[in-house]
Amino acid sequence: MSAALAARARPHVVIIGGGFGGLYAARALRNAPVTVTVLDRTNHHLFQPLLYQVATATLAPSDVAQPIRFLLRKQRNTSVLLAEVERVDVTGRAVHLTGGGAVPYDYLIVATGARHSYFDRPEWERDAPGLKTLDDALELRRRFLMAFENAEQSGDPDERQAWLTFVIVGAGPTGVELAGILPDIAKQGMRDDFRNADPSALRVILLEGGPRVLPAYSEASSARAQADLEALGVDVRVRTLVTGVEPEGVRVGEEFIPARTVFWSAGNVASPLARSLGVELDRVGRVPVNEDLTVPGHPEVFVIGDLAAVRRKDGAMVPGVAPAAMQEGAWAAKNVVRALRGDAMRPFRYRNKGELATIGRERAVAEFGRLRFGGRVAWLLWLFVHIMYLAGFRNRISVLVEWAYAYFTYRRGARLITSREAGHLPEPSVRVRALPPWGDRGRG
Amino acid sequence: MSAALAARARPHVVIIGGGFGGLYAARALRNAPVTVTVLDRTNHHLFQPLLYQVATATLAPSDVAQPIRFLLRKQRNTSVLLAEVERVDVTGRAVHLTGGGAVPYDYLIVATGARHSYFDRPEWERDAPGLKTLDDALELRRRFLMAFENAEQSGDPDERQAWLTFVIVGAGPTGVELAGILPDIAKQGMRDDFRNADPSALRVILLEGGPRVLPAYSEASSARAQADLEALGVDVRVRTLVTGVEPEGVRVGEEFIPARTVFWSAGNVASPLARSLGVELDRVGRVPVNEDLTVPGHPEVFVIGDLAAVRRKDGAMVPGVAPAAMQEGAWAAKNVVRALRGDAMRPFRYRNKGELATIGRERAVAEFGRLRFGGRVAWLLWLFVHIMYLAGFRNRISVLVEWAYAYFTYRRGARLITSREAGHLPEPSVRVRALPPWGDRGRG
Secondary structure: OHHHHHHHOOOEEEEEOOOHHHHHHHHHOOOOOOEEEEEEOOOEEEOHHHHHHHHOOOOOHHHOEEEHHHHOOOOOOEEEEEOOEEEEEOOOOEEEEOOOOEEEOOEEEEOOOEEEOOOOOHHHHHOOOOOOOHHHHHHHHHHHHHHHHHHHHOOOHHHHHHHOEEEEEOOOHHHHHHHHHHHHHHHHHOOOOOOOOOHHHOEEEEEOOOOOOOOOOOHHHHHHHHHHHHHOOOEEEOOOOOOEEEOOEEEEOOEEEEOOEEEEOOOEEEOHHHHHHOOOOOOOOOEEOOOOOEEOOEEEEEEOHHHEEOEOOOOOEOOOOHHHHHHHHHHHHHHHHHHHHOOOOOOOOOOOOOEEEEOOOOOEEEEEOOEEEEHHHHHHHHHHHHHHHOOOHHHHHHHHHHHHHHHHHOOOOOOOOOHHHHOOOOOOOOOOOOOOOHHHHOOO | OHHHHHHHOOOEEEEEOOOHHHHHHHHHOOOOOOEEEEEEOOOEEEOHHHHHHHHOOOOOHHHOEEEHHHHOOOOOOEEEEEOOEEEEEOOOOEEEEOOOOEEEOOEEEEOOOEEEOOOOOHHHHHOOOOOOOHHHHHHHHHHHHHHHHHHHHOOOHHHHHHHOEEEEEOOOHHHHHHHHHHHHHHHHHOOOOOOOOOHHHOEEEEEOOOOOOOOOOOHHHHHHHHHHHHHOOOEEEOOOOOOEEEOOEEEEOOEEEEOOEEEEOOOEEEOHHHHHHOOOOOOOOOEEOOOOOEEOOEEEEEEOHHHEEOEOOOOOEOOOOHHHHHHHHHHHHHHHHHHHOOOOOOOOOOOOOOEEEEOOOOOEEEEEOOEEEEHHHHHHHHHHHHHHHOOOHHHHHHHHHHHHHHHHHOOOOOOOOOHHHHOOOOOOOOOOOOOOOHHHHOOO
């Protein structure tokens, strides 16, 4: 117990959230003279950049997620606790958990990320879900697969086409990657599977409120991405604001687009936990942090990743991307160590590692400073970077196998609808009043 | 349309259920002059013999399941319809769907299988779920993983041990295979992952009401399997009847076993659809069929697989195993074709292909007629047979990769708790009143 008592004197660093920010903060504290506790309400770290491939049945959930405690198992100064945080008490220096209990801290790193923003229209979420968590991906996968099942069961051609029309709202990287992957999956991968529905009749419509797709990229890359999407048959509409989302379709100004499947990838709002930190938040709920990533007035509380509004020296904001969260996580950890040594904390410096987005098979756009390119070279680079960054050796092999299978056969390996994912037993949402002409579907 | 009208004259064979029985019936009708419709309430065929590996986080759901319509895509006379059947109208020759609609048939093959039987104690299901569907497997996986999370959060040693005690009720193949796989996963695969809970403290108790494990095997194989299980540390108790299942444990006569995780693999009851066939059912709800697998009085209705009570010439029942369902499916299809040609239907003959059950890593028991063996040779045979029978090329490679990973690292790749699987956001079911001594867990 004397060793334990000595250990108890170590400062306790609590990290909320096991995403890129939280995980890299924990890893950077590996050899620090502190005790680390990572809190997350799921048991897994998620490789979010590949989540759209779970939503489209290409990868299995376990290909893009690993238990957080497994990833940190070798770090003997670190515990992982599956728990939901209700609020932070910055005065009492404790994190309060849903269902009772509190975890005291000496240093706190908050990395709970963001959810989708529906711009004051939360009722749209029901018919246009977004893609941030594994649960979101399973719900999108269910809707994606059920759309074809429903089209197969529909006797009405207009209704069938509405089931085969997918609208994606928001043309950031997630929206563009989703739009680019759908046509091949349907037209090639499902070609022989249906008797009544025709997967090649799939329509994908990508709506963007701003003037171009991939707004964070250069104009040249945006134009290239849009041309690539259009070559795949995607109907790309920029400067188009959604004015209504209904179960049977999307309203765009005067036009009504009949579409039974709508995915939302427009706008973020920071995690509501930020409100308990006692500082004024920005327009989208983020915490405006000091240069050293601490919360104003609380040098022992850091906010990183999508929850933080981090301003660069030149006045621009650090973008809400995975590499920024990783860098901020490691930086916050280093500032904790500096403070413990009695050194001054140092202002965060963001290194832009470049941008990469893939469009369907064999195409991508890449930007590294002034270097911009696209096509197959960018696509191969995208493959390489994503495989390299995938956390955990096992997933890499598994993902390579799935990708090779999908590439050579056009087919997707994880086309499962399970009722737990559905929340209820699947049943035809089209009532089979008049059955489709099953008798017509023989070989004759 | 003339071709369509000609096609409509073809007899319509409806198959309810896309398990082994239904799938093999559909495949055997591939070149028959009929139109086939397969109805299932899920979109996937499930390779049930490997389901326990999903429940224990070794395989991903997509490794053991494939869309039924994908498996039958090349069969142009066959449609697949995702729908739940409410009842069969044997007089009107139509299958009525939940939510409305009816599918008329000329021949019907019913293959809806069985669920667990709780012997008139349905309230036990909540605390002791069984393993038949992909949803069941995801629920078991959630409980399996949450047990360790809860043990990690418990400050009370007795409660912690109750979370680390797993009771499996029923020592048929599923119970034995579950019991055999758990010790290695916990003791080797999770060794470094926890700070407060000790996975090597895992207790697995296998309860069997009858006199020996694997009752369908020879006494020699039963003895060998029991010895193998005991060598793995499993507490095997035969002639032991469960008298109560409660949230905190299992009652066995006078004894109360504190165990927060209980899996049920004892007893089957046939799918309730059988009641609408208008014939008297046997004790466990199965349909006693004629020798040719038809329902008495209805030569156009076949019942196969776990839903059928098929008596062999020597009076013994055909066992409820996958090979029997496959053989019955193909046989029923051939009898349909014989009837269409005006030939007499032929009585079903079951070919026992042998029995195989695996016990942990590197051990198994095998029986082929009088040939009985165990150990590593049986285990390699088990591997080979299961890989060969796995439906679909992709799954084979993926399963091989997962198995190789699990074999060499002892780790499991699919350790995910998702809230959709949980039905609610995971939260500590042990209230964190007094936190475990996080401060004690440093390297000191």
